[in-house]
Amino acid sequence: MNTNAFALRHIGPREEDQNLMLKALGLESLEQLIYETIPDDIKLKAPLNLDDPMTEHEYLLHIHDLSKLNKARKTYIGLGYHPTVMPAVIQRNILENPGWYTAYTPYQAEIAQGRLEALLNFQTMVIDLTGMEIANASLLDESTAAAEAMSLLFAVRERDQKKAGINKFFVSKNILPQTLSLLHTRATPIGIELVIGNEDTFDFSSDFFGAILQYPGKNGKITDIKSFIGQANNVGIKVAVAADILSLVKLEAPGKFGADVVLGTTQRFGIPMGYGGPHAAYFATKEAYKRELPGRIIGVSKDTNGNRALRMALQTREQHIKRAKATSNICTAQVLLAVMAGMYAVYHGPEGLKFIANKVHNKAATLANALEALGYKLMNDAYFDTLRIKTKAKNIKRVASEKKVNLYYPSKNTVTVSINETTSIRDINYLIAVFAEAANKETIVISSIDKHNNIPEQLRRTSDFLKEPVFNKHHSETELMRYIKFLERKDLALNHSMISLGSCTMKLNAASEMLPLSWFKWGNIHPFAPLKQAKGYLTILKELEDQLTEITGFAATSLQPNSGAQGEFAGLMVIKAYHESRGDHHRNICLIPSSAHGTNPASAVMAGMKVVVTKSTAEGNIDVDDLREKALLHADNLSALMVTYPSTHGVYESAIKEITKIIHDNGGQVYMDGANMNAQVGLTNPGNIGADVCHLNLHKTFAIPHGGGGPGVGPICVAKQLVPFLPGNPIIKTGGEKAITAISAAPFGSALACLISYGYIKMLGSEGLTESTKIAILNANYIKHRLEGSYDTLYSGERGRAAHEMIVDCRPFKANGIEVTDIAKRLMDYGFHAPTVSFPVPGTLMIEPTESESKAEIDRFCDAMISIKKEIDAVSKEDTNNVLKNAPHTLEMITADEWLLPYSRKTAAFPLNYLRDNKFWPSVRRVDDAYGDRNLICSCTPIEAYAEA
Ligand SMILES: *Cc1c(COP(=O)(O)O)cnc(C)c1O
Secondary structure (H helix, E strand, O other): OOOOOHHHHHOOOOHHHHHHHHHHOOOOOHHHHHHHHOOHHHOOOOOOOOOOOOOHHHHHHHHHHHHOOEOOOEEOOEOOEOOOOOOHHHHHHHHOOHHHHOOOOOOOHHHEHHHHHHHHHHHHHHHHHHOOOEEOOOEOOHHHHHHHHHHHHHHHHHHOHHHOOOOEEEEEOOOOHHHHHHHHHHHHHHOOEEEEEOHHHOOOOOOOOEEEEEEOOOOOOOOOHHHHHHHHHHOOOEEEEEEOOOHHHOEOOHHHHOOOEEEEEOOOOOOOOHHHOOOOEEEEEOHHHOOOOOOOEEEEEEEOOOOEEEEEEOHHHOHHHHHHHOOOOOOOOOHHHHHHHHHHHHHHHHHHHHHHHHHHHHHHHHHHHHHHHOOOEEOOOOOOOEEEEEOOHHHHHHHHHHOOEEOEEEEOOEEEEEOOOOOOHHHHHHHHHHHHHHOOOOOOOOOOOOOOOOOOHHHEOOOOOOOOHHHHOOOOHHHHHHHHHHHHOOEOOOOOOOEOEOOOOOOOOOHHHHHHHHOHHHHOOOOOOOHHHEHHHHHHHHHHHHHHHHHHOOOEEEOOOOOHHHHHHHHHHHHHHHHHHOOOOOOOEEEEEOOOOOHHHHHHHHOOOEEEEEOEOOOOOEOHHHHHHHHHHOHHHEEEEEEEOOOOOOOOOOOHHHHHHHHHHOOOEEEEEEOOHHHOOOOOOHHHHOOOEEEEOOOOOOOOOOOOOOOOOOOEEEOHHHHHHOOOOOOOOOOOOOOOOOOOOOOOOOHHHHHHHHHHHHHHHHHHHHHHHHHHHHHHHHHHHHHOOOOEEEOOOOOOOOOOOEEEEOHHHHHHOOOHHHHHHHHHHOOOEOOEEOOOOOOEEEEOOOOOOOHHHHHHHHHHHHHHHHHHHOOOOOOOOOOOOOOOOOHHHHOOOOOOOOOOHHHHHOOOHHHHOOOOOOOOOOEOHHHHHHOOOOOOOOHHHHHHO
16 A cells, blocks of 8 residues: 555545444445445446546646746736735745635634734725725625626615616726626626726716726726716716726825725735736725625624624625625635735835835836837826837737747737836846837837836825734734734634534645645746746646546536636526527526525526525425426426535435436526535536536635635536537637636636646545545544434435535524524634534534544544533523633633633633643634624724724
């Protein structure tokens, strides 16, 4: 046996542990467990057809070789992506640190104060730079953020009687091409009419509910947004501004002119281009629209002791609660990238950002002067970093390609050059030489960069930003390193203990999978670079598509969607395009079981579908009779069924083939939510079950770390008939023959993060992947067994087995006055993150251990759960001053001189022995959500400043 095989590193339980677990379950073998778990008629007959597994060392050599196929050339393409400098202190202490990248979305606020603070910094940075009142803690990319802005303005238009029912939205012709494509994708299904035009000649007397401008425009021009917004405000047209965040250092904040939404990407703040992502988009708006604001908002509140404590605010807006009435389907966002971009601002501070922005602007202006001296005509008088030159593009392109420089050529007679943080004087001279050679002239040599200001007077920034202390005291490496550590210590991540979140699959994110993300030749490729320069990427992306196609049993894959929810939307749009291609424009009914994840109905509504909810049986399965009845009733208009498999109840429904057949017989397509794919890989697959399309969460099943709430990658895999409609991109040809318009800004979504899943599959191979699925099922069933007698498991398969996760019922404890939240908070005292709370059944916990957790860790978790059950038994409804209601307990409480609680300090903080060696201290007591929502504060401006205002 190769004791160094990656499968043995990825999978937790050793062989002897597996045997002990099987024995406890009364089983002879793993095969017997699988036989008792998965219905026979859906089992795969043959192993997956994948390459033999590589060892970690072999893989790193392989991925290094492939990186050499990428040509990281000097790139001045712009269009929303720029070369950057990631501060090494951020790279080492955040990007490469499992304490940050393996954390979960901060639902359990008391053990997530570190990343909550980092995100509050991000929001404050956005609020300051945009001049808006509130901001969220990231969206997926600039183009989807623009689409969210359009939806928000559409949703609030009814508040103005004059605008009720108006559906026209103005889009500046200077918008980025990928954003325009996305606006089309999102406008059509909900009945918004886009009108594209020149903002300088916009007729303000016409009937529009809103408009979007690019600031500066795609070719570098700075529009007078002050005048446009002023006139639009007068006639009730709401305005969104897609703004370059670095330019806002020099340009006045759009909020100061009355913008309703300001959005964009924060990639320029130290995040590598990564061939398109992941990067955090930002989104800021007015307080009046806080209930329509998409994504997660971090807010300030207080804990039981009245101390300041952070948590996610206004959660009732989210799709988890609002479902089909949700304003957006955003779930996973780009938390890790937002943390990093926020830290870039912390590190540089206001003065540092000014230095960088001035450097970029002055270099652009210096280049402009030299080009004019060479006789070139510049088309923009006002610009920040992008020059637009009127000349024969062909001539420039010939020389630039020869000299290995990437410029952008928007038309036959225009060339654009975008200067960035990495551009040196040497680079400027090199660019001048390219243009000189193309003009057959002697070049001009620049030896210094002068101060310039080509920003129109009325748009120059006069307002302050980043005055808060946090942006003004961590400017040495030592200080920032310690600040990052200070925050990290408040957060419980996978490097402390298992995070058994049902439906979220928090498995190992192996170091070997992560290492290449820091490499120069993977980071520094622009998504619109010529394909010849991206051969390394194209190789792995194609192979990953093929691997996922094989694993799902389908015909093709698109890697474009940046999250599971975006995958759902993409899949439904593909289904819609398919129906329409057959003349079935009327098919708009989407059946969704009541137990579905909230993103399902939210995505269906975005795709212009009508949601019809189907019932579940008492056993937690889809009520097949109800489903058949509804499918027949809506047969003429049936578009799709969205179904999760194994079900969100953690069961492999044996009727699944019958269910997919009912839908097909009635003219519909079957969408499978692939969040539970970790229970399928290698044993069964969506194609086999009869689905037509599924999304995968590569950040669940395929080892991309959760990042504290993103990045995610949510590819869709489709059957043959849907392949022609896979999503495209306006600049780089991708997707099917009849591709729908873009789902994400970049042609391959978050290409850089895809390396992780590629490595995962490459190192596990067919056998390792299948073994992982089996052990995930073994681990879950072992927990189910160990908790028997303490907790009732709701739902199991026909032979009494769970799938890869299970739901334990906490509702009976209400008799003792204990809610499921109390158990979640008490688990913190035991050093564990709670499982999924109240999804899909209120009052329950959904536990998913994954294959990566060892028997020892699982035993520790079960010991904690059993110990908590004993505590529950010992308390009563009448007396709420107990160890569960008071949880979590902080170090400050335990070490206080005074101790008045009716149980000991040891019971509070060290209830089991293992805690003596490995104690994690929650940094605040229980956080008051309601208080924070009533007094919404979502920036780190000191409270006193609010009091003064
Ligand atoms: C996680 C999840 C989703 C949403 O995926 P995101 O990547 O967070 O958008 C959808 N459905 C189910 C069942 C999930 O568990």
